[in-house]
Amino acid sequence: MGDATESTVSGVQVQHGDHIDTIESVDFVFRAQRKLSFTYGAIFFAVTLGIPASSVWWKGWYATPIWGGFTANYLFVSLLYYIFLWAMAWTYSKQADKLDLTLEVMAEEIAAKAGKEG
């Protein structure tokens, strides 16, 4: 945690040094973060469970060689699945960083407003 001597907590906001989070701004970003995480999560689980589903029911996926001995199933599980994971993790991290930035801008606006009001 941060420097406790510079941190104060009030009813609806948290302050660490010059930096403030309000429950409203955190809730706003939380909802955006939740949407982002659960959207990516839905894609991840759809693909991850789609692989065994295809292995069970789609013969063209698991039994037809497409390159040497590679079936689509083998190629995806041994190589493409990892590329999918890397792309997901990278784009998700970038978008989550942007959300953090949104909260930062929002918090600075709140702090500036509070300063003007004295």
Next chain:
Amino acid sequence: MNTIAIVLVVGLILFTIALSIFSRRFTRTTADFYLAGRKVGSFSNASAISGDYLSAASFLGVAGAVYASGLDGVWYAAGFAGGFMVVVLFIASALRRFGEYTVADFAFGRFGSNRIRLITVLAVLLTSLFYMAPQMFGAGTTWSVLVGKGIFGMDPYTSGVVVVTAIMAFYVGVGGMKGTTLNQIFQFWWLMFAMIMIVVFAFGNGFNYPQALADASKTPIVNTKSMTVADLTKPDAKTGKTPYDAAATIMTPAEMAKVDEVIAAGDTKAKVAVALPSKNKLHELRDQLFNEPGHRYNSFDQFSMVLALVLGTAGLPHILNRYYTNPSGAAARRSTFWVLVFIGTFYILAPIAGLAGIGFIKDYLANGGTIAAANVHGLLVKPDQIMPTLAEILGGQWLMGIVAAGAFAAMFSTIGGLLIAAASAIGHDVFEKYIDPNASERKRVIVGKSAVLFFALLAMGIGLAIPKFGLDQAYPALIAMMVTWAFAVGGSAFVPMLLTGIWWKGTTERGATAGIFVGLFGAIGIILMNILQTLGVIGKDGIIGFLGSLTFPVLFTFPLSLLTIIIVSKLDGELPKNVDQIWMRIHGTANERHEKQHGLDKVGTMFAKK
């Protein structure tokens, strides 16, 4: 064991000890001992997490699984990697932002009761023990295979368990999280180097991936098994045929003549290795080819295995603890991305090694070569021996030495993380909170080190007990099975609590406590029933028989725990009084901005003098 391999393994051990002694100078506070001062950068942390995660089960077991089972072995590897997506999407940054030291701290801070902290501590210790058991068993078996001799009058298995325990207790106790982190970084890159070298040597010796896969898939997979003469000649109750009859359909007359010799000797307990036809568990009417699914998993297990690994990864306390060593939530996400790159690369390479082993070993034996590992019909009897065997064939003693050191590095790095997690549960969560809250920093660190020693001895006892209970005979792939159990316990106990605690404000303390309780003891209960069923103590009928047959209990216990949390929380409705502040602590960034402004988020000072 060859001299070069001994030199490389001893060199690895000495280097490990030297790193710990170096780190000791920088371990003065509990934050240093448990969290490396929270100054580990994303790349370093990702390397350490990867070292933590890739145990002997991954280094030796994944290539072995692919060698023996083809595509189902590759799918097993993919499940391990997929688990980190759950971590990055739902847990990593929130856990780090919340701060603190351990998962139990998160539970206490989020829900505000000693009861939930203590049950979380219990869950951490039990999960760590479940994960430590296969590492200790791996230490004993790897020592038996690679060294082959005991020391101080002990048998090889016991020697492996005792030596690894002694080294681990020393280096974790002396170096703390900083020493463990440094060691895990080094150990991860060593085992990655070993895996890359195997694959490079395979391609250098003419391996062609698509062609080798086509060649391996021309005929059905052949299983190998070491059986007693009694079992080999026992007729099946339904078909009246014996395993001997089945082996005769696969093995050559010359190979069968050797089996006949053993049978003719008259010792019914004598063991003999045979090759047997395989069955396709997924598409029963199809031959089981290498490039098709179905050798290990039926349709239910194709789903349940991957869900067990994906959900279980986020419940491993030694992995979760590492997220607290990041300097910020964003850094925690970046660490996880790099973990996915590192372990993804590893899991792309391991199946190549497994596939390459089929052709190279068969050709080597066909051309009159000999190998130390037991083999039949051109195949290894124990697939877990594929890595050292392939290394010796492709690169001689040097490459085998590199792989042998890689196997020990994989065990050391995982055991190190588990010891730190268990020590923090005992030393930080119990001693510092309940026994002596006013203890000096020095005393706290001493207690942490004592906890490392205590837990290491406990793990050693379990490692030594496994063969005595006959578990190694009951389960053909015991290391992989025990790793899956650890994933099940952690995934059922922690992940529902973490997911609801982070993403649902309405989660109450009673709901979370009940969820942990149900998930933890539900998973352990099903695992015990599975063990008892496998040992023949309980039958396969009724509800107990059904539960005992569940190979991957997390598919059952995870939703049960989640539902328990939701239902009890709804019925309870008593939220913590300061729930808004807690919410802002999990999802707000004021603290991180403050640290950033004052340069407190900087990394690279893990070894700064104070």
